[in-house]
Amino acid sequence: MIKVEHIGIAVKNLEASVGVYERLLGVKNYKREVVESEQVLTGFLLLKESKIELLQGLSDDSVISKFIEKKGEGIHHVAFDVEDIVSEMKRLQTEGFVLLSEEPKKGADNKLVCFVHPKSANGVLIELCQSIKDNNI
Numbered sequence: 571m572i573k574v575e576h577i578g579i580a581v582k583n584l585e586a587s588v589g590v591y592e593r594l595l596g597v598k599n600y601k602r603e604v605v606e607s608e609q610v611l612t613g614f615l616l617l618k619e620s621k622i623e624l625l626q627g628l629s630d631d632s633v634i635s636k637f638i639e640k641k642g643e644g645i646h647h648v649a650f651d652v653e654d655i656v657s658e659m660k661r662l663q664t665e666g667f668v669l670l671s672e673e674p675k676k677g678a679d680n681k682l683v684c685f686v687h688p689k690s691a692n693g694v695l696i697e698l699c700q701s702i703k704d705n706n707i
Contacts, residue, residue: 571658575651575681575699576614576621580634581643584626588613591622603678610634612678623649623678647685649697655682658698662686674700 581587588599592615601614609632613624625646627635637646652658655674663669668687677683677699686696 571698572651572653574620575649575697576623576679577645578623578625578647578649578697579644580637580641580646581624581626582638584611584613584624587624587626587643588615591615591624595622601679604628605676605678607675608633608677610678614679621679647695647697649683649699652698652700655684655698655700659684662698667691674698676702 579587584602592598595615595617597615597617599613599615601612603612603614604610605612609628611626611628613626615622615624625634627633627638629635634646659669659674668690670685670687674682674684677697679699680702681699682702683700684698686698688695
């Protein structure tokens with residue numbers, strides 16, 4: 571793993587939350603994106619090399635909506651940048667971690683992603699992120 575890529579924060583209302591985080595961090599939201607496969611609307615803020623990803627569920631049965639219903643708004647996951655997501659997935663499985671998918675999938679911000687089940691990471695949902703290059707897909 572290379573570095574913390576971003577921290578994902580579940581929010582009920584992306585528009586209102588973007589305003590809060592823009593004022594808090596003193597930076598502007600640089601990107602909004604819908605990730606259809608997860609039924610989520612994302613907004614990104616960048617502080618030098620650190621990113622905050624705000625996540626709003628787009629349906630009542632989206633993972634983010636269910637998370638907020640159960641735990642309320644707040645930190646949803648910590649994402650780590652990796653060079654080779656497939657190799658990292660294999661390494662983590664060998665180490666006994668449970669992955670939430672067998673293959674990486676397209677995520678927000680031009681990334682391939684895979685999540686590590688929180689039960690195998692002391693209650694923290696971990697996301698692996700690899701930047702998509704033209705030959706990755």
